[in-house]
Amino acid sequence: MNHPRRASLLTRAMLTEGARQGITSLDGLIAHGRGEAFDYLLGEKTHDFAARAIEAAAALFLVARRPVISVNGNAAALVSRELAALSKVLGSPLEVNLFHASREREDRIRDHLLSHGAAQVLLSQREFVLPYLESNRRFVNGQGIYLADVVFVPLEDGDRCEALIRSGRKVVTIDLNPLSRTARKASITIVDNIIRAAPLLVDRVTALASEPRSTLERLVENYDNGLALREAEAALRSGADFSPPGSWAD
Numbered sequence: 108m109n110h111p112r113r114a115s116l117l118t119r120a121m122l123t124e125g126a127r128q129g130i131t132s133l134d135g136l137i138a139h140g141r142g143e144a145f146d147y148l149l150g151e152k153t154h155d156f157a158a159r160a161i162e163a164a165a166a167l168f169l170v171a172r173r174p175v176i177s178v179n180g181n182a183a184a185l186v187s188r189e190l191a192a193l194s195k196v197l198g199s200p201l202e203v204n205l206f207h208a209s210r211e212r213e214d215r216i217r218d219h220l221l222s223h224g225a226a227q228v229l230l231s232q233r234e235f236v237l238p239y240l241e242s243n244r245r246f247v248n249g250q251g252i253y254l255a256d257v258v259f260v261p262l263e264d265g266d267r268c269e270a271l272i273r274s275g276r277k278v279v280t281i282d283l284n285p286l287s288r289t290a291r292k293a294s295i296t297i298v299d300n301i302i303r304a305a306p307l308l309v310d311r312v313t314a315l316a317s318e319p320r321s322t323l324e325r326l327v328e329n330y331d332n333g334l335a336l337r338e339a340e341a342a343l344r345s346g347a348d349f350s351p352p353g354s355w356a357d
């Protein structure tokens with residue numbers, strides 16, 4: 108297929124297939140549509156502000172005591188292989204944590220991650236509850252998010268990001284919308300499409316893994332999330348002004 112919107116169409120196909128397999132929620136398809144609109148305005152590329160956030164996130168994961176990777180139905184459909192690779196290189200668990208509650212979908216996502224190379228996938232447990240949260244996402248795993256100091260929550264809803272921060276954890280997110288509550292509350296916000304950012308994150312973690320702790324800590328300290336968000340918003344606003352090339356009109 109050499110359609111000018113090829114990458115975008117393939118990504119949609121992964122999500123609709125995810126929905127057919129009972130991995131992605133129907134609401135997840137709508138959430139993706141919102142993300143796509145932002146990506147369109149950002150020129151569908153990884154900007155410098157995102158690359159800097161990826162570098163800082165990789166360093167933060169490597170200095171963390173107990174990082175955990177939270178997976179929802181969209182992330183599972185789009186980047187299971189990359190999340191499994193990240194989990195391996197960091198030696199940290201993947202934990203399925205869903206906004207739209209469903210034990211059946213949790214099981215399917217776990218099986219999907221295992222078939223894409225994951226070694227350990229945790230599920231939520233009713234007896235471990237994250238404070239400051241009403242939604243289903245308050246139920247976490249006692250060996251996972253409950254004990255984590257840093258949580259990676261790609262495509263997050265604002266409430267849980269706030270709850271994680273309020274409970275003293277650091278949060279790394281991927282969110283194409285730099286204005287979202289999650290983007291604004293997170294410790295590190297990667298404003299990029301998860302499809303592009305996830306493999307870059309795996310590469311950076313792998314490359315930085317041999318660096319001394321002092322270098323990694325400096326990378327984290329020197330990173331300015333507020334600046335990255337301002338740059339992302341400026342890129343969006345200038346994107347909104349520009350007239351797309353013909354091929355973009357599809």
Ligand code: PTJ
Nearest residue numbers: 134135138139142179180205206207262282283284300301
């Ligand atoms: O599987 P579940 O039940 O946990 O549900 C997952 C979704 C994503 C449906 C749920 O967490 C949700 O409703 O999220 P929100 O509040 O719609 O937020 C999703 C954010 O991710 C929005 O800001 C979107 O712009 C952004 N987004 C969507 N697709 C992508 C994205 N960011 C990066 N890459 C994408 N492909």
